[in-house]
Every structure is written in C-alpha cells, then in structure tokens.
Amino acid sequence: MLRKERYDRFVAHFAMKQPDAETELHYSNPFQLLMAVILSAQCTDKRINQVTPALFQRFPTPEHLAEATPDLVFDYIRSVSYPNNKSKHLVGMAKMLVEDFNGEVPSDVTQLQKLPGVGRKTANVIASVVYHAPAMAVDTHVFRVANRIGLTTGKTPLAVEKDLVKNLPEDIIHIAHHWLILHGRYVCVARSPKCGICEITGFCKYFQKTEKQAKKISEPDMTDKK
Known part of the structure; x- marks a missing residue:
C-alpha cells in the first residue's frame, strides 16, 4: 500500500469516527491550558x-x-511528576507572559518556546489546540502510532512531526494530533496493542506485518526432507 493511500484512509476513518476529538486536559482559557500542558510532561492527564482546579482557582x-x-x-502540584522543576517553570512562564507578552499566551510556536517549561511539543500543543494552527505535537503516543500505522518511518519526534505536517491536509493537522494520541492511549497501547478491537487494521502496517509473521509460523513446513 502506498503511503498516500494510507494517509487517505487514516483521515477518512477518523474524520468519520472522531470528528470532534479534543484534548482530555480540562481548561477554560489559553493560560489554563498552558499551565496544564506544562504540568502534563511525563504525567497522566x-x-x-x-x-489543576485548585491551581486555577x-x-x-x-x-x-x-x-x-x-x-x-x-503545594498545589506536589502530586505530579517533577513538582520542583514544574513549580519554577510555572512561575517563570507567568512572569515572562506579563513582562514580554502583555499577559497573553502567544500563538507563534517560536515565541511560545521562549517561555520557561515550554519545549517544541508543548508549543505545538498550544498553537494547535488554542489557535488551530497546522502544528503537530509529537509525544510518545503520536510517535508510536504514526510509525506503527505506517504514516512515517521517522526515528525522531522532529522527523515524525515533519512527515505528518507534510502529508496531512493542513486544515485537519490540529485534530489529527488528537486522533493519534487517543488511538495510542486506548487502542494502540505500547506493550500489547489491542489489534483485536482496532478498526484500522485494514491499513495498519504493524498489523499487516504481525499477521504475515503469524501466518508464516503457523504454516507447516512442506519441504521434502531426505
């Protein structure tokens, strides 16, 4: 199957099944989402x-x-991963927003990355979720699922990001990010992907490869042994 066909089928499937996919982080404005995404690094939503409710209040x-x-x-975030660093990042981020951005969360990925605690992934999340920019945040789920399906062969998050942005229709990049995350979180999990309930096995490179290997193992050896 050509990569273009795989992309076409990926978009067609999820556009029908999850047209309104969105982040599972709770927030009411861009500033709250920025805090939540900074906190979410190596931690569950x-x-x-x-x-965050007490923090936001x-x-x-x-x-x-x-x-x-x-x-x-x-004191408000002690139960998340790396609370010491994240508390410093949050305060530093807020100070820079006030001093350099008039208290507004910027929409530009480059400007966002100037904020303490904001790397490329976090910047892409904010740009895509808040401003619907054609930015693709590549976390572990996106990296794993995109490679398994066969949308990319990228060996680094940046390579995967570039492949996805290049090959996906620009107007759905911001939502395709959530398709990949949610599929990786609930179906195409890391250790034991749930291929038995997956609805995209028809165009998934990983499934086709594992099925071929399983069939080869199960077939009897018909070679004539003398």
Missing part, C-alpha cells in the same frame, strides 16, 4: 485534571501566578 491570571513563589505553587 487524569492526574493533571485532579490537580488560586492563580486565575498570569499576573497572579507571576507574584507567587515556586514554593507556594509546589
């Missing part, structure tokens, strides 16, 4: 959603958070 604006100390923020 479920955990972040348990932590205590620090509703960049100005409020910029006036806080990392120690104070730490």
Whole structure:
C-alpha cells in the first residue's frame, strides 16, 4: 500500500469516527491550558485534571501566578511528576507572559518556546489546540502510532512531526494530533496493542506485518526432507 493511500484512509476513518476529538486536559482559557500542558510532561492527564482546579482557582491570571513563589505553587502540584522543576517553570512562564507578552499566551510556536517549561511539543500543543494552527505535537503516543500505522518511518519526534505536517491536509493537522494520541492511549497501547478491537487494521502496517509473521509460523513446513 502506498503511503498516500494510507494517509487517505487514516483521515477518512477518523474524520468519520472522531470528528470532534479534543484534548482530555480540562481548561477554560489559553493560560489554563498552558499551565496544564506544562504540568502534563511525563504525567497522566487524569492526574493533571485532579490537580489543576485548585491551581486555577488560586492563580486565575498570569499576573497572579507571576507574584507567587515556586514554593507556594509546589503545594498545589506536589502530586505530579517533577513538582520542583514544574513549580519554577510555572512561575517563570507567568512572569515572562506579563513582562514580554502583555499577559497573553502567544500563538507563534517560536515565541511560545521562549517561555520557561515550554519545549517544541508543548508549543505545538498550544498553537494547535488554542489557535488551530497546522502544528503537530509529537509525544510518545503520536510517535508510536504514526510509525506503527505506517504514516512515517521517522526515528525522531522532529522527523515524525515533519512527515505528518507534510502529508496531512493542513486544515485537519490540529485534530489529527488528537486522533493519534487517543488511538495510542486506548487502542494502540505500547506493550500489547489491542489489534483485536482496532478498526484500522485494514491499513495498519504493524498489523499487516504481525499477521504475515503469524501466518508464516503457523504454516507447516512442506519441504521434502531426505
């Protein structure tokens, strides 16, 4: 199967099955999403959603958070991964928003990456989710699923990102990010992908490869042994 056909079938399937796919992080405005995404690094969305309500209430604006100390923020996020670093990043991010961006979350990926705690992946999430920019955030789910399906053979997150942005229709890149994440989170899981309930095995390179290998193993050896 040619890669173009694989992309076409991928888009057709998920556009029909999950037309409104979105992030599972809870937020009400761009600033809240930025805080949540910074916190979500190497942590589950479920955990972040348990932590952020109190955090959002205590620090509703960049100005409020910029006036806080990392120690104070730490008390609200102590149950997430790497709370010490993340509390410093949150305060630093808020200060820069206030001082350099008039308290507004920028839409440009390059500008976003200037903020403490914001790498390329986080910047792409904000740009795509908030501003529907054609940006593709590549986390472990996106990297794994895109390679398994056969949408890319990229060996690095950046290579995968470039392949996906190049081959997906520009107007659906921001939602395709969620298709890949959700499929990886609930079906194409890391250790034991649930191929038995997967609806895209018809164009999945990983499934076709494993099926071929299984068939080869199960077939009897018909060679004439003398």
